[in-house]
Amino acid sequence: RVQSLPKGFVWGGATAAYQVEGATKVDGKGKTMWDDYLKAQGRFSPDPASDFYHLYPEDIELAKLYGLNAIRVSIAWTRIFPKGYGEPNPAGVAYYHRLFKCCLDNGITPYVSLHHFDSPKTLFDDGDWLNRKNIDYFVDYADFCFKEFSEVKNWFTINELISLAFSQYIQGNFPPNHHFDVTSGIQAQHNELLAHARAVNLFKEKGYQGRIGLIHVLQPVYPYPDTPANEHAAALEDAFMNRFLLDGTFKGEYTPETMALINELLEANDAKLKIEPGDMDILKKASTQNDYFGMNYYQPSFVAAYEGESTNSFNGTGEKGTSSFKFQGVGQHVKKPGVPTTDWDWNIYPAGMYDMLKRVAREYPNSKTIYITENGLGYKDKYEGIGQLIDDDKRIDFIDQHVEALLKARSEGVDVQGYFVWSLQDQFSWANGYNKRYGLFYVNFETQAREIKKSALWFKELGQTLKN
Numbered sequence: 103r104v105q106s107l108p109k110g111f112v113w114g115g116a117t118a119a120y121q122v123e124g125a126t127k128v129d130g131k132g133k134t135m136w137d138d139y140l141k142a143q144g145r146f147s148p149d150p151a152s153d154f155y156h157l158y159p160e161d162i163e164l165a166k167l168y169g170l171n172a173i174r175v176s177i178a179w180t181r182i183f184p185k186g187y188g189e190p191n192p193a194g195v196a197y198y199h200r201l202f203k204c205c206l207d208n209g210i211t212p213y214v215s216l217h218h219f220d221s222p223k224t225l226f227d228d229g230d231w232l233n234r235k236n237i238d239y240f241v242d243y244a245d246f247c248f249k250e251f252s253e254v255k256n257w258f259t260i261n262e263l264i265s266l267a268f269s270q271y272i273q274g275n276f277p278p279n280h281h282f283d284v285t286s287g288i289q290a291q292h293n294e295l296l297a298h299a300r301a302v303n304l305f306k307e308k309g310y311q312g313r314i315g316l317i318h319v320l321q322p323v324y325p326y327p328d329t330p331a332n333e334h335a336a337a338l339e340d341a342f343m344n345r346f347l348l349d350g351t352f353k354g355e356y357t358p359e360t361m362a363l364i365n366e367l368l369e370a371n372d373a374k375l376k377i378e379p380g381d382m383d384i385l386k387k388a389s390t391q392n393d394y395f396g397m398n399y400y401q402p403s404f405v406a407a408y409e410g411e412s413t414n415s416f417n418g419t420g421e422k423g424t425s426s427f428k429f430q431g432v433g434q435h436v437k438k439p440g441v442p443t444t445d446w447d448w449n450i451y452p453a454g455m456y457d458m459l460k461r462v463a464r465e466y467p468n469s470k471t472i473y474i475t476e477n478g479l480g481y482k483d484k485y486e487g488i489g490q491l492i493d494d495d496k497r498i499d500f501i502d503q504h505v506e507a508l509l510k511a512r513s514e515g516v517d518v519q520g521y522f523v524w525s526l527q528d529q530f531s532w533a534n535g536y537n538k539r540y541g542l543f544y545v546n547f548e549t550q551a552r553e554i555k556k557s558a559l560w561f562k563e564l565g566q567t568l569k570n
């Protein structure tokens with residue numbers, strides 16, 4: 103077990119606006135790409151989620167009580183600009199000032215993302231990130247927030263560019279539910295990178311105070327079994343999931359080696375990427391100006407070569423063994439014996455975090471300081487009644503092993519300065535609903551009462567080592 107945290111370590115919990123706030127129809131909020139979609143789907147509602155819109159003082163208080171010194175939150179674009187652009191909505195602006203004040207008053211530093219999977223519905227209908235006009239609107243929104251919320255000193259532009267592109271256009275579990283639409287999948291990645299880069303360049307040009315970066319979820323891809331053909335499959339998937347975005351972010355170019363892999367993957371799928379004149383200059387300029395890097399880590403994939411047609415099935419119910427993923431001309435996901443998986447078929451593999459931290463530090467020095475901005479275990483926690491401690495030893499083991507991997511990388515020179523558990527409290531999961539819980543604090547979604555999990559006690563104990 104991890105015994106103590108390094109001095110000055112950021113020890114936080116993560117949330118995202120749409121997953122915790124609820125209150126999707128109040129105070130002038132505009133619709134996101136999710137509202138009508140979830141309603142039509144009829145599986146679960148984003149209201150009231152964890153009702154963080156009203157209960158944030160309680161959750162911040164809990165964070166403080168249980169030894170956290172930081173929180174990740176995101177601003178809902180549609181609370182500020184209900185249509186994504188136009189006149190700002192004063193009630194939305196006021197809400198975030200109240201939230202940030204509450205964090206700061208309690209000694210909880212807010213780390214704030216501008217986009218966490220919740221594109222405004224109006225812009226989504228117009229093509230979302232595939233429409234370059236979206237980039238202009240995003241930059242205007244970012245500029246407004248930088249200026250308005252000067253109490254925020256730690257910014258992230260976009261959360262998990264790949265998850266959005268991949269879930270929307272490849273895996274098909276986020277709206278608009280395309281499967282293996284590879285052209286859109288790669289184009290969305292490039293366009294999101296441009297939006298990020300333009301926001302960073304603007305932040306620096308205008309001399310805003312504070313730090314800025316973005317968040318990538320990194321998913322190491324290992325060949326299994328380790329043969330030359332499977333190694334190549336792993337390299338192809340890695341290029342699509344990690345390398346293209348890391349290159350674009352921290353090198354300001356897609357290197358020839360990266361593009362060779364990407365082009366092979368595009369050709370195998372009859373797909374195209376369009377880069378317009380000037381795009382690469384924007385990426386280049388931003389590539390050295392990120393102040394830090396937020397790395398989310400959950401799991402690796404194990405991959406074997408695959409030449410058949412693309413097909414997949416997404417496990418969004420927690421019925422173990424129901425997922426599959428086969429990507430034409432790229433590879434197929436396989437299970438590696440001995441690697442445990444969750445009920446949602448996610449591999450549990452802490453060494454993957456270590457490998458990725460080392461790789462980023464080695465290959466992308468412009469990433470500078472790294473924070474683990476999400477890591478955690480989705481689990482069907484069992485409610486024990488009001489005031490009863492919830493036993494989540496599995497989660498403690500998971501977090502403990504990952505923090506250990508982080509500290510190992512750190513002891514070998516990787517500049518990693520913080521860890522945010524996903525998630526602070528139980529919340530709404532985009533494609534899985536409410537039975538996939540991640541929180542340190544249990545949320546009774548019927549009553550909105552919070553209960554303490556054992557993992558919160560564990561978190562507190564380690565948090566206390568920061569005070570010594």
Ligand code: BGP
Nearest residue numbers: 118261262265480531532533538
């Ligand atoms: C990340 C997202 C989060 C969150 C988490 C867990 O990709 O940034 O928003 O939901 O993964 O994923 P899930 O809810 O699908 O289990």
